Amino acid sequence: MSETTPPDFHHVPVLGPRSVELLDPRDGGLYVDGTVGGGGHARLILEHCPDCRLLAVDRDPRALAAAREALAPWADRVRFLQVRFDDVVDDLEVRDRGIDGALLDLGISSHQIDVDARGFTFREGAPLDMRMASQGPTAADLLNTAAPEELERIFRTYGEERRARALAREVARRRETTPFATSEHLVAAVVRVLGPRTDAQDKARIFQALRIAVNGELEALEAALPALRDALRAGGTLVVIAYHSLEDRIVKNAFREWSRTCVCPPELPVCVCRGAALGSLLTRKPERPTSDEVDANPRARSALLRAWRKAA
Ligand SMILES: C[S@@+](CC[C@H](N)C(=O)[O-])C[C@H]1O[C@@H](n2cnc3c(N)ncnc32)[C@H](O)[C@@H]1O
The missing domain is CATH 3.40.50.150 (Vaccinia Virus protein VP39)
Structure with a gap:
């Protein structure tokens, strides 16, 4: 476009x-x-x-x-x-x-959801952006730099995720070797913590939590x-x-x-x-x-x- x-x-x-x-x-x-x-x-x-x-x-x-x-x-x-x-x-x-x-x-x-480049979706290859306007840190920035306690708060409060602490730790562990860039990086961390039965609703919930934080x-x-x-x-x-x-x-x-x-x-x-x-x-x-x-x-x-x- x-x-x-x-x-x-x-x-x-x-x-x-x-x-x-x-x-x-x-x-x-x-x-x-x-x-x-x-x-x-x-x-x-x-x-x-x-x-x-x-x-x-x-x-x-x-x-x-x-x-x-x-x-x-x-x-x-x-x-x-x-x-x-x-x-x-x-x-x-x-x-x-x-x-x-x-x-x-x-x-x-x-x-905003349908266009992958906007980074709101968990479809593979979509950049972890999620900003409604184009200023400020992206979702990838947040995942790569926020303190694990802050990530835990985001996943728990905005995403109502019971395993928020484990997910925050998993994100912190993964970013040490590979920085978060595209949606499959976050999906992999979510599936690792929530298990193989992780469904589309779980992914949507975690992505929404991050979006709420990115856009304040x-x-x-x-x-x-x-x-x-x-x-x-x-x-x-x-x-x-x-x-x-x-x-x-x-x-x-x-x-x-x-x-x-x-x-x-x-x-x-x-x-x-x-x-x-x-x-x-x-x-x-x-x-x-x-x-x-x-x-x-x-x-x-x-x-x-x-x-x-x-x-x-
Ligand atoms: C659900 S859509 C609105 C759809 C609209 N009511 C319609 O009928 O076409 C929400 C829109 O609000 C914008 N938005 C969300 N939060 C905003 C904010 N804090 N200030 C200004 N725009 C915001 C988004 O960029 C998005 O375009």
Whole structure:
């Protein structure tokens, strides 16, 4: 593929109609799609509200190029920004005017998984890269230089791997003779520690753990939620689709905390703060795709959607 041709980021938006229904774009508002990817959700937002404007954000320049092409019919209502989604609040218009809603559809797109050179896959020969943007250390850098304790934390916390310590030690042992470069190097270490019954899900789990660390994904989400909440105008909505239990826990805790009317310390017998909630939950529990949607779009399988509305 040439560097100038936008790649095929064709993406079926996960929980598309429901996320737009919750976001409720209206009245010429300004909305943020913080993970525009192939533009699937963005297109639905722009179609749903013919006088709304959209800030289309992605940290991956190739995703943004694809989104630019996909959203060309609405170009006069879209502004593209290549930043991490927590940095969108530094945009001058966002600072001056505020936003009416924001959507985050977390994780990576099918394109990023499908193109071996991006290094997100465990298919043989794929470089251990995994960066969404092209700065910073790659997955190979991390495997070759991180302290074994740090690798253990990544495999245990992000990958929920019971044999995290053994895997970290195996990585440290192997890199002394052969530095990690391509996916089969990591797959070999995983199979060695987890045994011959290691399946595709095990490999996917370990690769995902590394990807989360390489891109600082949880840190970006932790930073983005309060920043976007503060940027929201009264009545504005935040919609987040998570694909990992740790991401979903961050979203759940934030939305619950902001919806509490009382913020007194739990040891106080009566409420003294007379606090008003910052807003309210639009989803009591995470919403999931139907089995029909999962059949049509397997990427939707682990999706968990939550939404929160700022007080009017
Ligand atoms: C699941 S895809 C989004 C697909 C999109 N909703 C669609 O319908 O086409 C996630 C996208 O978010 C981007 N991304 C992930 N984390 C990001 C972050 N912290 N800041 C900006 N973009 C991010 C990825 O590069 C990827 O393109």
